[in-house]
Amino acid sequence: MMAILVALGSSLLISLFGTPFFIKFLIRREYGQFIRQDGPTQHYTKRGTPTMGGVVIIAATVIGTFLAFGFSGRFPSIPTLLLMFLYVGLGAIGFIDDFTKISKQRSLGLNPMAKIIGQLAVGTFFALGAILIPIGNGKTSASMAISVIRDTNISLAYWGIIVGIILLVLWVNFLIAAWSNAVNLTDGLDGLATGASMAAFGAYTFISIWQYYQDCTRHPEALSACYETASPLGLAIFSSAIVGACFGFLWWNASPAQIFMGDTGALALGGAYAGMTILTRTEFLAILIGGLFVATVMSDVIQIGFFKMTRRRVFKMAPLHHHFELSGWKEITIVIRFWLIAGLCAIAGVVVFYSEWVRASR
Numbered sequence: 490m491m492a493i494l495v496a497l498g499s500s501l502l503i504s505l506f507g508t509p510f511f512i513k514f515l516i517r518r519e520y521g522q523f524i525r526q527d528g529p530t531q532h533y534t535k536r537g538t539p540t541m542g543g544v545v546i547i548a549a550t551v552i553g554t555f556l557a558f559g560f561s562g563r564f565p566s567i568p569t570l571l572l573m574f575l576y577v578g579l580g581a582i583g584f585i586d587d588f589t590k591i592s593k594q595r596s597l598g599l600n601p602m603a604k605i606i607g608q609l610a611v612g613t614f615f616a617l618g619a620i621l622i623p624i625g626n627g628k629t630s631a632s633m634a635i636s637v638i639r640d641t642n643i644s645l646a647y648w649g650i651i652v653g654i655i656l657l658v659l660w661v662n663f664l665i666a667a668w669s670n671a672v673n674l675t676d677g678l679d680g681l682a683t684g685a686s687m688a689a690f691g692a693y694t695f696i697s698i699w700q701y702y703q704d705c706t707r708h709p710e711a712l713s714a715c716y717e718t719a720s721p722l723g724l725a726i727f728s729s730a731i732v733g734a735c736f737g738f739l740w741w742n743a744s745p746a747q748i749f750m751g752d753t754g755a756l757a758l759g760g761a762y763a764g765m766t767i768l769t770r771t772e773f774l775a776i777l778i779g780g781l782f783v784a785t786v787m788s789d790v791i792q793i794g795f796f797k798m799t800r801r802r803v804f805k806m807a808p809l810h811h812h813f814e815l816s817g818w819k820e821i822t823i824v825i826r827f828w829l830i831a832g833l834c835a836i837a838g839v840v841v842f843y844s845e846w847v848r849a850s851r
Contacts, residue, residue, distance in 0.1 A: 492561040492722070493698070496730040500553025504737025508545045512741065512748050515539035520591050538746060541587045542738060543754020547580045549734035550727070557726045568630040569723035571618045572764045578611035579669060580757030587751040608669070608756075609662055615764065616661035620654060626706075630719045633657060636770040638845045639716065661767060668766075668775075669759030671782035674789060674808045676755045679744035681810060681824050683735050685781050685831035686758045690731045692778045692835035693765045696842055697725035700769060703846065714850035718769055728765060731758070744821045774842060780834030781827060785809055 516539055551573060558565050565573070585607075586599040599607075619631035633653045634640035645660065646653030676682035701722045705715035718724070735758075741747045750758075759782075766775035776783055785808045792807035804812035813823045 490698075492557040493694070493725050493729045495560045496553045496557035496726045497733040498553075499556045500549040500730040500733035501737040502733075503552055504545055504549035504734045505740055506737075507549065508542065508738055508741045508748060511542065511545050512539050515541065515748070520588075538749060540591070540749040540751040541584060541753045542742065542748040543580055543583060543587075543750040543752070543757055546731075546734045546738050546750060546754050547577060547757050549737065550730045551577065553730035553733060554727050557730065558723075566720035566723040567622055567624045568619070568720045568768050569727050571615055571622075571630055572724065572727055572761060572768060574618075575611060575615040575665070575764045576757050576761040578614075579608065579665070579760035580753050582607040582611070583752035583754070583756035586756075587753050608666060611760070612662040612665040613658050615665075616658045617654070619661070619767065620657055624719050628717070628719050631657070631661075631767050632717070632770065634770075635660075635772065636766075637773040638771055638842055640770050661763075664763040664766065664772065665760050667786075668763040668779070668782065669756045671779065671786045672759035672762065673752060673755040675782055675785045675810075676750060677808060678810050678814075678820055678824050678827075679746035680739055680742045681827055682755060682758070683739045683742050683750060684824070684828040685779075686762075687732050687735045687739070688828070688831040688835040689762060689779050689782075690728045690735070690765070692839050693762075693769065694725050694728040694732060695839055696769055696771065697721045697728055697765075699843070699846070701725060714846055716770070721769070724765065724768055727761075731761060744824060771842070774838055777841060778835050778838030780837075781831040784830075788812070 520539060520541060554565065554569070554573065558569075582599070582604060586604060589599050616631070620629050620633070623629060632640055633644045633646040635643040635645070644653070645656040648656075672682055672686065675685055697718070698721070700716040700718045703715050704721060705712070705717055708715045738748075738750070738754075742750065762775070762779060762782075766772045771778075788804060788809035789807045792802060792804050795801065795803050805815040806812055810823050810827060814820065
């Protein structure tokens with residue numbers, strides 16, 4: 490447990506005290522945010538605010554994770570390293586996207602096809618590593634089964650191992666793309682995605698800790714209630730490091746934001762969230778825990794779909810937070826209420842997770 494606290498505390502301090510130095514560096518370089526012209530007009534004042542703050546979040550998370558493992562006298566486990574690769578890899582793609590926007594003085598960044606290819610490459614490597622690299626006792630980091638709160642009897646290997654691996658790669662890449670875009674869409678107001686990510690990864694820190702103490706190697710007699718998660722303690726350390734990094738960054742990212750996380754942070758956090766759902770075997774429970782991200786995406790889907798069918802709009806503007814802005818809500822009011830919703834979703838997900846364990850342990 491101390492390692493988890495070390496990860497949380499060290500990443501928080503690194504992010505809190507490292508961000509202002511990064512802000513000064515970005516200002517000197519004139520690396521500022523470009524604002525979409527069709528958005529709320531009050532956002533024009535944010536033009537030029539330093540972006541790519543995700544670099545600090547990623548750096549603080551990685552350093553905090555290694556410090557925590559060093560404190561415990563161990564090297565990060567394979568699942569943790571795979572998750573870290575996914576996190577940093579997608580962050581690198583987001584960084585290139587952000588840097589392209591800045592260098593070319595436009596609101597559109599990396600070529601969409603190049604962005605997709607990059608995400609597919611990182612996601613495929615993660616998926617193959619999670620299912621093919623052995624970690625001992627015949628286990629791998631992920632499984633072929635579709636999971637809700639734990640693995641179900643629905644296996645992607647039903648048609649054979651090769652087909653199963655191909656389906657797993659497709660499934661993992663779908664989850665990574667879905668959650669990355671969800672966090673990216675949510676990152677539209679000062680501090681919104683940062684606070685929502687804290688809530689989601691806070692829930693996964695608890696889930697990973699619980700899976701560690703209820704691991705099947707500890708409780709082989711509780712076959713229906715124990716968890717087969719690979720290295721849950723390592724996942725808890727990494728997840729708590731993200732919480733700490735976001736917490737420290739939020740000091741500078743809250744309204745009025747002095748820095749934005751950009752695609753660098755949004756893609757990394759979304760990818761890490763997808764990775765956590767896969768490695769903790771909670772792929773569908775994540776929909777509840779990340780309910781705010783889901784609602785944000787669905788508002789965009791509904792708006793686009795309804796407009797194509799009827800040429801009319803459901804919302805004044807999508808994603809959902811912009812609808813409330815154009816309805817006259819103050820930005821800080823929207824952010825705080827959306828944080829509360831994100832927190833409630835995270836709590837509800839933990840309650841459902843724990844309730845399932847109580848039922849299974851009877």
